[in-house]
Amino acid sequence: MSTLLDVTGLSVNYGGVQAVHDSSIRVEEGEAVALLGPNGAGKSSTLRAILGLIKSTGQVNFRSTSISGVACERIVSQGLTLVPEGRRLFPQLTIHENLMLAARHRKAIQSTYEALLARLPILAERRDQPAGTLSGGEQQQVAIARALMSQPDLLLIDEPSLGLAPTLVDRVYELLADLKADGLSMLIVEQEVIRVLNFADRAYAMANGTIVMSGSAAELRNSDDVKHFYLGAEE
Amino acid sequence: MDAILTYIVNVVSLGGTYALLALGLAVVFSVLGLINFAHGELMTLAGYALLAGILLGVPFWAAVLAAVLVGGVAAVIMETTAFRPVRNANPATLLMTSFAVAMLLQVIFQNFISARGQAVPVPSLFTGSIAIGNAQVSIIQAISIVVSLLSLIALKVFFDRSRSGWAIRAAADDFETLRLMGFRASRLIAIAFLISGLLAGIAGVLWVMQRGSVDPLMGLKPVLAAFVVVVIGGLGSISGAVLGGYLLAAIEIALQTWLPEGLAPYRDSLTFVLVIAVLSLFPNGLFGKRVAEKV
Numbered sequence A: 001m002s003t004l005l006d007v008t009g010l011s012v013n014y015g016g017v018q019a020v021h022d023s024s025i026r027v028e029e030g031e032a033v034a035l036l037g038p039n040g041a042g043k044s045s046t047l048r049a050i051l052g053l054i055k056s057t058g059q060v061n062f063r064s065t066s067i068s069g070v071a072c073e074r075i076v077s078q079g080l081t082l083v084p085e086g087r088r089l090f091p092q093l094t095i096h097e098n099l100m101l102a103a104r105h106r107k108a109i110q111s112t113y114e115a116l117l118a119r120l121p122i123l124a125e126r127r128d129q130p131a132g133t134l135s136g137g138e139q140q141q142v143a144i145a146r147a148l149m150s151q152p153d154l155l156l157i158d159e160p161s162l163g164l165a166p167t168l169v170d171r172v173y174e175l176l177a178d179l180k181a182d183g184l185s186m187l188i189v190e191q192e193v194i195r196v197l198n199f200a201d202r203a204y205a206m207a208n209g210t211i212v213m214s215g216s217a218a219e220l221r222n223s224d225d226v227k228h229f230y231l232g233a234e235e
Numbered sequence B: 001m002d003a004i005l006t007y008i009v010n011v012v013s014l015g016g017t018y019a020l021l022a023l024g025l026a027v028v029f030s031v032l033g034l035i036n037f038a039h040g041e042l043m044t045l046a047g048y049a050l051l052a053g054i055l056l057g058v059p060f061w062a063a064v065l066a067a068v069l070v071g072g073v074a075a076v077i078m079e080t081t082a083f084r085p086v087r088n089a090n091p092a093t094l095l096m097t098s099f100a101v102a103m104l105l106q107v108i109f110q111n112f113i114s115a116r117g118q119a120v121p122v123p124s125l126f127t128g129s130i131a132i133g134n135a136q137v138s139i140i141q142a143i144s145i146v147v148s149l150l151s152l153i154a155l156k157v158f159f160d161r162s163r164s165g166w167a168i169r170a171a172a173d174d175f176e177t178l179r180l181m182g183f184r185a186s187r188l189i190a191i192a193f194l195i196s197g198l199l200a201g202i203a204g205v206l207w208v209m210q211r212g213s214v215d216p217l218m219g220l221k222p223v224l225a226a227f228v229v230v231v232i233g234g235l236g237s238i239s240g241a242v243l244g245g246y247l248l249a250a251i252e253i254a255l256q257t258w259l260p261e262g263l264a265p266y267r268d269s270l271t272f273v274l275v276i277a278v279l280s281l282f283p284n285g286l287f288g289k290r291v292a293e294k295v
Helices: A042-051 A072-077 A093-101 A106-119 A123-124 A136-148 A167-183 A193-199 A219-222 A223-232 B001-031 B039-055 B062-084 B093-113 B141-159 B163-171 B175-180 B185-211 B220-233 B238-258 B260-281
Strands: A001-012 A015-028 A032-036 A055-063 A080-085 A156-157 A185-189 A202-209 A209-214 B129-132 B134-136
Touching: A001 A042, A015 A032, A015 A042, A015 A209, A032 B001, A042 A156, A042 A185, A072 A093, A072 A156, A072 B175, A080 B062, A093 A106, A093 A136, A093 B163, A106 A123, A106 A136, A123 A136, A123 B175, A136 A156, A136 A167, A136 B163, A136 B220, A167 A185, A167 A193, A167 B093, A167 B185, A202 A223, A209 A219, A209 A223, A219 B062, A223 B185, B001 B141, B001 B163, B001 B185, B001 B220, B001 B238, B039 B062, B039 B093, B039 B220, B062 B093, B062 B185, B129 B141, B134 B141, B141 B163, B141 B185, B141 B238, B163 B175, B163 B185, B175 B185, B175 B260, B220 B238, B220 B260, B238 B260
Parallel strands: A032 A185, A032 A202, A080 A156, A156 A185
Antiparallel strands: A001 A015, A001 A055, A202 A209, B129 B134
C-alpha cells in the first residue's frame, strides 16, 4: 500500500479564530478513513483546506507531490475531489448536466458515465429532470456520482448522511461500499459515528480543531472516550 | 389588423435588441453578481467601430463583424483591467467601478471623437422597406428581428449543450462547487464577459443601423431599459432576461402607439408604473428565485 494523501501540521485560521490546529492525517491507497467530531470541531475546514478552497498552513501531499497552495481546480485535475456538505447540486440544471459539468476528460468519461448509469438507475430514469426536484437521498447519490465523473483516486466526503432518513443512509453507504470494493479511497467526515466506524478502516477524531485520537476503526469503536463523547454512553 | 401587425413587428424588433442587451447583463450578473453599467458603452464602442470600418472603406459585412468583435474584446479588456482587481470586494465597489468605467469611456468618446452624434452611412440596400400585407416593415427592422432571434437561438444552444454554458447558468447558484468541477473562476468570468460584449456589439450594430448615427451617450438609454428588463425577468435568470426584453418592448410600444397624444409626455413614467406593478406582484421578477431576506 502506498500513501495517497499525507497531511502534516495543517492549520486553518478564520480571522483570528483557529478552526484547525496542527492536524495530521494520512490516507493509504484503497483505504476508507473516517474523520469524526462534533459540530465545529474543524472537520469540514480540514477537508476544504486539503482541497485548497480555504487558506491554510502546513503540508499537504497527494501521491507524494505537494498540493499546498495549489488552486482547487488544479487539485481536482490531479485526482482528488470533494462531495460537499449538503450535496450542493445545481438545482436548475438537469441530472445529466450536473454530471457532465464534472466531466473533465471527454474521451474517458463515457465509460464512467455508463458505469454510473448502470449502478444508479435513478440517474438514467430521471436524467433530464432538474436536480432540485430530487429527494435528499437521491441528491446525495447524484452528488457522489457527480464527484466520480472527475475520475478521482481519492474522494473526500463531507457528512454524507446529513439530513437523511436511516434507510436512505443505508442506500448511500451501500454505494460507498461498492466504490470501496472497486478500490476507491475515501476520507469521510461524519457525525453518524457508529455507521462510519462500521464502514471505515481507520479513523481520526477531532475536537476543537485538533486531532485528539486516531487508530483503526475497531479501536475507536471500542474506545471509552469515543463512546463517552460521541455516542453519549454512560461511563 | 395592419396596426396590430405593425405593433407586433415593432415589439419583436425592439424586444429582440432589449433581450440581447439584457442577456449580456444577466450573463455577467450570473458569474460575478455585478450589474455592469458600462455595458451600454460597449454598445457605443461597437457603433464607433462600425463607423470607423465604413469610413475606412472596409466592406460593410466586414465592418459589422469587426464592430461585434470589438464589443467582445473590449468587454474582456474591461473585465481584466477594471473588474478583476476588485473582484472580491463588496458588490457596491463593483457597481461603482462599472459606473466609473462607463463615465471614463463616455468622456473618451466625447473628447477624442466628438460630443455630437456622427452620421453612420448605412448602405442604401438596408434603408428600404418591404410590404407585408398592407403593413410596411423596414428592412433594418426585419434584419434586426432575424439577427436577434438567431443570436438568441445560438445562445440557447450554448447554454443547453456546452459545459461552459451549464457552468455560467450554475455560477449564480454556487461558484465554489464549480471550482470542484475543475472550473477556473477567471476563465469562466472572462467567457461571460466575452459573450456579454459580443451581445452588446450585435445590439450596438442593430441600434446604430436603425438610428443612422452614433453618439457618446448612445448606450445610456438602451442599457437602462435592459437593466429594467433584467429586474423584471428576475436577476440571474437567463430565460427571464429574454422574456423580460419582449415584455418591456410590448409595454413601451403599446404606450407609444395607443396612448392619447395629451399623455405622451408621461409615456416613460407610465412604463415604469407598469414595471413597478409587475414587481409588486412578483418581487423577485417573473422568473427570479425567491431570496430569503436578511433582517
